[in-house]
Amino acid sequence: SASTDANTLDDYEEGTWTPSVGGTATYTYQNGVYTKIGNMVQLSARFAINVIGTGSDRSVTGRPFTGTSPYPGSFAVSYFTGLATSIYSINIDSSSSTTALGFTALSAAGTSQGSVAIFTSATRVDFGGTYS
Numbered sequence: 001s002a003s004t005d006a007n008t009l010d011d012y013e014e015g016t017w018t019p020s021v022g023g024t025a026t027y028t029y030q031n032g033v034y035t036k037i038g039n040m041v042q043l044s045a046r047f048a049i050n051v052i053g054t055g056s057d058r059s060v061t062g063r064p065f066t067g068t069s070p071y072p073g074s075f076a077v078s079y080f081t082g083l084a085t086s087i088y089s090i091n092i093d094s095s096s097s098t099t100a101l102g103f104t105a106l107s108a109a110g111t112s113q114g115s116v117a118i119f120t121s122a123t124r125v126d127f128g129g130t131y132s
Helices: none
Strands: 012-017 026-037 040-051 074-081 087-093 101-107 124-131
Touching: 074 087, 087 124
Parallel strands: none
Antiparallel strands: 012 026, 026 040, 040 124, 074 124, 087 101
């Protein structure tokens, strides 16, 4: 039960979630885990798109909680392969008040981070982060 003492931990949860690019995409695998403590959520996930179909080429949905902070959290992509374009880096924006995570990238030809189509058939991405 919830406590009125600010120092009592009464909001802790662990679970799984399913990252998805939506549409008609099929996957080799798609799985994630999370831990929620108070308003902070730590999550990690990995997915490998078999056929992207009508799925998004830059957004993943399904995170277990929406973002409530105006700040994007802190995420890192630990592995990627089979992307739709050559890139130098990938960022993840979790500031949305939906369950979506927006993926942006610095393409090989680009000079700044931006919205780039990165997911396609045979894409694999592993990532994790913390947000509130």
